[in-house]
Amino acid sequence: MAAKIDFKRCVGCGRCYDLCPIDVFTWDEEVNMPRVTYEEECWHCGICWMECPKRAIDITFPASFW
Amino acid sequence: MALEQLVDKIIKTDVLVIGGGIAGCPAAIKAAEHGLDVTIVEKSKIERSGSAGQGIDHYGIFPRDGITKMELLRRWEAYQSRFNGDGRFGDPNIIYKYYDSAFWALEELEKMGIPMKWDDGEFYWMPHGRYGGVNRIMLRVHWQNIKPYMAGVLKESGVNVLNRIMIVDLLTNNDKIVGATAINTRTGEFIIIKAKAVIIATGLFARCYDPETPLFWKYKFRYHWCPATVSGDGWATAYRSGAELANMDITGWHFRARDDLTLSFGNLNLNDGIAGKFLTWKGEEFIFANAHKYHELEQNGKTPIYQTLEHLPDDYHKRMEVAYVDERLISFKIAEDRGFNPRTHWYELMPNKPLNFITASGISIDENFKASAKGLYAIGDCAAGFHSCGHAVVSGLLVGDSINTYVAEAGDLAVDEAQVKSQKQVALAPLAVKKGTEPMELECAIRYICERYVGQFKSEGKMREGLKRLASLRRVFLPSLMANNPHYLMRCLEVRNIMDLTEVHIKACLERMETRGNFIRLDYPEKDPSRDNMLTFQHIENGKMKLEIRQVPELKPEYARERK
């Protein structure tokens, strides 16, 4: 699991969806929330994580990083 | 069929800038200053796109502190030769121009309101000890938010900014470039952009090899220096339109920290001037390893090799922390989560990984950043012969500042409807494929060919086998690429670009029948003197690849004569 959203913190501002350089997010219009849809494409750049105003995103690094 | 019926949107502009990175943005801003109608397209979102997306900690190379432009040129060429062996690998006039324009560009950036100074209101010239005495020729900057700044200036400049747009191909009229076709990677709209001039600023290319951290299962987009979006879109579209690529053989093999992104990119090497230590696993220090040295160490059981910063004074470790903020905030988390404390950690170096085709490759340009096709320019890392953030900015500003001359004479050129139709057909085909191949599967197959049949230690037989297999992939799997939405369509277009460039790469390697620097041919272990200062150029002519070997230009006498 690369980028993961904590929906208890997320306020649906859309910054992660707006900024992701590799386009891993989609926007769920029904609930006005982002989704990590292309999870396997995440390159752990940390842009969503550092830009989130509620610090609602956690990044987990894959096993081969260790 | 009228053009309007073929496409979802038609945009008409004077200058189309492809790529909203650290080269494209200044180019667009500068061109707009001259009153031109400028459109910039970006595959991601400009505020956080490109290799400067997370930030940068240092900028530029300046002739100052007693270091002349000629000395800078000499150092650059020495640096190139560390990777590529003896000789020149890029036009020295282009490089000289960069140094010559360095202070002008600094003024331009300040006029744009880009923060260049340090916290106390003065420039902080970063110390550098690499060439003996301590020089201060690079600016240390707090550029964590350089891309949001640039995005703001773009808006104020009246540039038409289009995010989430990926170029499909360039449009040509006889021998001129007249625009491009593109898709919106989220809405799927197919658009055409008619332009009098096109500036390509799409950065580097890397995705035909595996990243330095092997990811066999998933997370296959992992590149250290440049973002994971480096599918070579600018190179491939330029090449398909008939423009020339240079040095597609010399990828720049080098050591990469396996534990990359732990540190601010610059700082494993820069560290505000204190060089890191290279060690074998037993702790024996050595100066610098190239591919041959690594091979020797490996044969003698002395690998893995490591780089450390354990000798840095405490003050320098604090500087590193500030550099993390400026360059890549996630570095803190990557280090802490894994227990890699820079004060004690030994960073394993992965040998023999390509430096994103960084040292010399790209779109072939002249001293004015003009590509070989009329109306086409290339700036930043995607242009052959130089790379760096400083160069990207300077090349962008120079082209932006002068392109109005070309645009004034370009005239209005018609777009060929048949060409648009054909490009659209090829581009959107994956949407109609229901039981086909996922783009990442094909990309992995292409990477495997490069890893197994090209790689660091090349030979003719292996490369010919690789080309055969690549041809099979093209025949069988390119037509069966499938995409059920615009996002995956983007990936299919990227794979097409990767495949085209891989073929160009292997053919260039086949033609270099020598070993020089880190370009190693097992079947030609000696350097070929007839290849000194001779570079590989490739373009498409009458539907076929044409390869030429030409000499690197000499430095102009007026530059060589200058004292400073």
Place this chain on the structure above:
Amino acid sequence: MEEPKSEKRYEDSFEFPLWRLVKQRAEKDDISYVEASKKVVPEYVKTIKYRDIDFENASIEKRVKEKAKLTE
């Protein structure tokens, strides 16, 4: 058997002092890590000898001399 020098290089938990400050500020003000870092870094920069040219030159030259010995 030679003890591997590597064991101490993987620390179970360590913290970057600056990152700790950024996290604390982000939580206190309930802002993003980017915004917090903008507020915290200027103070941290004051604790670093960026303008001590003698210190920089000496530190760099010390390492240059060490490296020069390797070629001998």
